Amino acid sequence: MAQEDRLPALNALRAFEAAARHLSFTRAAEELNVTPGAISQQIRQLEEFAGAPLFRRTGRQVLLTDAGQAALPLLTNAFEMMAEAVHHMRAPARRDRLMISCAPSFAAKWLAPRLEKFQGLNPEAEVWVSADLAMTDFNHSDIDLALRYGKGTYEGLRSEKIMSESVLPVCSPDLMEGPHPLRSPADLVHHVLLHDESPENDPSRPDWNSWLKARGVTTVDGNRGPRLTQSSLVVEAAAAGRGVALAKFAIASGDLERGRLIAPFADGASDLEFAYWIVYPKWRTPSKLARTFMAWLKSEAAAGEVTGV
Amino acid sequence: MAQEDRLPALNALRAFEAAARHLSFTRAAEELNVTPGAISQQIRQLEEFAGAPLFRRTGRQVLLTDAGQAALPLLTNAFEMMAEAVHHMRAPARRDRLMISCAPSFAAKWLAPRLEKFQGLNPEAEVWVSADLAMTDFNHSDIDLALRYGKGTYEGLRSEKIMSESVLPVCSPDLMEGPHPLRSPADLVHHVLLHDESPENDPSRPDWNSWLKARGVTTVDGNRGPRLTQSSLVVEAAAAGRGVALAKFAIASGDLERGRLIAPFADGASDLEFAYWIVYPKWRTPSKLARTFMAWLKSEAAAGEVTGV
DNA sequence: TTCGCCCTTTAGTTTTTCTTACGCGCGCGC
DNA sequence: GCGCGCGCGTAAGAAAAACTAAAGGGCGAA
Structure with a gap:
């Protein structure tokens, strides 16, 4: 239709979109790898075209006028759609191939053990898992879907919740046979506390300190013990009998089921704000295979939440 | 987010979008006011960037590859959104002003008589009606909403149904007092038949010929009588006693209610495929006033369909 | 007041885009 | 079966757009 x-x-328009998003010509210039003067000229040209100012210049900063305000969200969406279109040009979708990005711990402890089941159900599918800590740049990679642990609000992306998360103390069953079996939280005083210090952790997540405090335990120092920067390492250390971990349930569940780990306390679990999400670009229509995979993920997650607790 | x-x-990208939409470099060149050579070069550049051909060149015509196919709809949408964004830049919306475009007959016979009621309900609103026969170009005009009679499928536009339409014979009540009152369709032989030949008419709409045939009347020649090119003129002619019109109900309803027209036959009405629609650009979020107006239109239409038949 | 930050402006340069002109291949009509 | 015409491809140069560099000004903070 008429363009x-x-x-x-x-x-x-691109210069305007960047400047309006940042409310700064200088930062727009950085994003587009040009000088601020170039941005200024582009925007002047656009304002002449529009016949109205798009920014209000107030010495220290620029603000959007109503006209600019009205245009910005549409332009941002339009450029996001273009990026998605270009992605499709560069990597024509293979119908039977699915590239997943997720955090290493989640890949190792939750996704990988289940993937075989999906392969069994969909033998023609070829699922690749790319374990990345950082959020995927969907424009630079061939990632179809990302699995992320967080609050579920990702700018320019669409997200669907897979399952919630909780933390609970876990340890090797051997510890129960030892000289100081864990019968109540106070018994932790005899054991090493393992801390999960993953960079993507929920800031509101309870650590050993707050977990102990919530249970009225004052005899245990919640600060002592090693701090590991990857959730799977924490769980591994616990399984090896090196201490008691305050572990994420999704990461520990496999070892709990197999008996490598036990949850010594009945009321130990504590729900978190953060959860696991499927994430993909706002304008991407997931392929048939991707939709199948997402549905499977959700059913696996639901099954795990029921049987696991 | 990273652009x-x-x-x-x-x-x-713009060259590609136009060429892909037309499946012709030449026509894309015309649309963008450049030479075909320029399009060819732009597309070559884009294909180099993408690392894959976007068109399959087959001597006589160009066809989209899978990569091109995947990118086209997203790009088309993206450019439509941009056009909408630019529209907002040029004409910052006035919160209390609403510009409606609709066909002249509908404006005169259906919309205008009811508009006063809307003004009464929304005194602060300023509603303008632009009576245009041709489909509105939303990018070149200040039209907020269009009312259109048709099938409801308009490319790049969103449409919501207002009401359906039907045709029925109508005439002046004076004709019933005359020497040949209309008691059955066969009586039409004594009267002038008025034909609505509006350019926007439903092609499947019954004319006098098919209307008579459907009722088994063979004694009346459905071809005779004047043909008027605007629905409102047909209705006016009937009201003036100049004959019997096969009129659109929405156009005639006002005069039927006021007694200027009567519907002589009980089973005269015949539903049409075409209907009345509210139409606006796909990516436009209607203003609060526009949403109020649309809701009011629908309730008016519903009321008319009940009381009028 | 002076400094620093950020936007603006101007002039000149670089890069992109377009036109012109010609080449090529295929299908269609003669 | 043989041009002819239509539509795309390509090359070189011209035109237009975009960018840089450098200097300027306003405003707020120190």
Whole structure:
């Protein structure tokens, strides 16, 4: 449909979008790898075209006018859609291939053990898992879907919840046979406390200190013990009998089921704000295989939450 | 969010979108007011960037590859959104002003008589009606909403149904007092038949010929009588006693209610495929006033369909 | 007041985009 | 079966757009 010979220069729109998003010409210039003067000129040109100012210049900062305000969200969406279109150009989708990005611990302890089941159900599918700690850049990679642990709000991305998360103390069953079996939280005083210090952790997540405090235990120092920076290492250390971990349930559940770990306290679990999400670009229509995978993920997650607790 | 220094030249994307939509470089060139050679170069550049051909060249015509196919709809949407964004830049919305475009007959016979009621309910609103026969170009005009009679499928636009339409014979009550009152369709032989030949008419709409045939009347020639090119003129002619019109109900309803027209036959009405729709650009979020107006339109239409038959 | 930050402006340069002109291949009509 | 015409491809140069560099100004903070 008519694309209008009256569209302004597209580069001017891009400059405006970046400047409006940052509310700063300088930062827009950085994003687009040009000088601030270039941005200023592009925006002047666009304002002439529009016949109205798009920014209000107030000495220290620039603010959007109503006209600019109205145009920004549409432009941002339009450029996101373009990026997605370009992605499709560069990597024509393979119908039978699915590339998943997720955090290493989750990949190792939750996803990988279950993937075989999915392969069994969908033998023609080829699922690749890329274990990345950082959030995926969907424009630079071939990632179809990402699995992320967080609050579920990701700008420019769509997210669907897989399952919630909780933390609970876990340890090797051997510890129960030892000289100081764990019968109540106070018994932790005899054991090493293992801390999960993963960078992506929920800031509101209870640590040993708050967990102990919530249970009225004052005789145990919640600060002592080693701090490991990956959830799976914490769980491994616990399984090896090196101490008691305050572990994420999803990461520990496999070892709990197999008996490598036990949860010594009945009321030990504590729900978190953060959860696991499927994440993909706002404008991407997931392929049939991707939709199958997402549905399978959700059913696996639901099954785990029921049987595991 | 990262706009990617890795987006290709935006003009190349625009050239591709136009060429892909037309499946012709030449027509894309016409649309963008450049030479075909320029399109060819832009697309070559884009294909180099993508690392894959976007078109399959087959001597006589160009066809989209899978990669091109995947990218086209997203790009088309993206450019439509941009056009909408630019529209917002140029004409910052006035909160209390609403510009409606609709066909002249509908404006005169259906909308205008009811508008006063809306003004009474929303005194602060300023509603303008632009009576246009042709479909509105939302990018070149200040039209907020269009009312259109048709099938409801308009490319790049969103449409919501207002009411359906039907045709039925109507005439002046004076004709019933005359020498040949209309008691059955066969009596039409004594009267002038008025034909609505509006350019926007439903092609499957019954004319006098098919209307008579459906009722088994063979004694009346459905072809005779004047043909008027605007629905309101047909209705006016009937009200003036100049004959019997096969009129659109929405156009005639006002005069039927006021007694200027009567519907002589009980089973005369015949439903049409075409209906009345509210139409606006796909990516436009209607203002509060526009939403109020649309809701009011629908309730008016529903009321008319009940009381009028 | 002075400094620093950020936007603006101007002039000149670089890069992109377009036109012109010609080449090529295929299908269609003669 | 043989041009002819239509539509795309390509090359070189011209035109237009975009960018840089450098200097300027306003405002707020120190």
